[in-house]
Amino acid sequence: MSGRLPGGFVLLPVPPRLAEYQQLRAETGRPERTDQQAVGALLGSWASCSVRAPGGDVVGMGRVIGDGGWYFTIADLATRPGYQSQGLGGRVLDWLPTQVRLRAPADPTVIAVADPPARGLLEQAGFQVIGRYGAGMHMVLDTS
Numbered sequence: 001m002s003g004r005l006p007g008g009f010v011l012l013p014v015p016p017r018l019a020e021y022q023q024l025r026a027e028t029g030r031p032e033r034t035d036q037q038a039v040g041a042l043l044g045s046w047a048s049c050s051v052r053a054p055g056g057d058v059v060g061m062g063r064v065i066g067d068g069g070w071y072f073t074i075a076d077l078a079t080r081p082g083y084q085s086q087g088l089g090g091r092v093l094d095w096l097p098t099q100v101r102l103r104a105p106a107d108p109t110v111i112a113v114a115d116p117p118a119r120g121l122l123e124q125a126g127f128q129v130i131g132r133y134g135a136g137m138h139m140v141l142d143t144s
Contacts, residue, residue: 005091008054013095015048020058021076028078029115046072047099051079051088059083062092064100064110072100074112077121089118093125 003011016024021038025031033041042048046068051060060079066072074096079089100108111130112122 003091003095005051005088007086009059009088010052011091011095012050012052013047013099014050015042015045015063016050016058016061018042020050021061024058024061024078024080025076027080030076030078041076047096047103049092049095051092053083060088060092062089062096064096066100066104069105070108072104072108072110074110074114077112077114077118089121090125093121097125 005011015021018035018038021042022033022035025033025038041063044065045063046066048063049061050058053059058080060083062077063075064072065075074093077089077092077096079086079092097110100110112118112127114122
């Protein structure tokens, strides 16, 4: 299921290739990850998509991490800086929850992991700051 977007962009239900993923993360200010970590992220995704420009370059992406039961997390929502404010991130953010809605069992819980600049986009899509059921928190483990 792919989708044509305005301006000749195409949303594809596949992740970007490894090098594209790493480049898009870097261009959007995400922390650097090893190729081993990136391969794990791409292969371990429950659903993923990429947006390609008319020339074929990847300019956007997003993925869902999920247990297949009821917990699903939207991660790596990114649009290359020169292509922001064109509605591409919003299209990805429409597509990802739709996949959960179509493929997951009843009443899934969807959360999003995003940098502060994406908060407005997430709120427009219907996400709310966690508070009713707890607080969003994270822990980075030192494995050295």
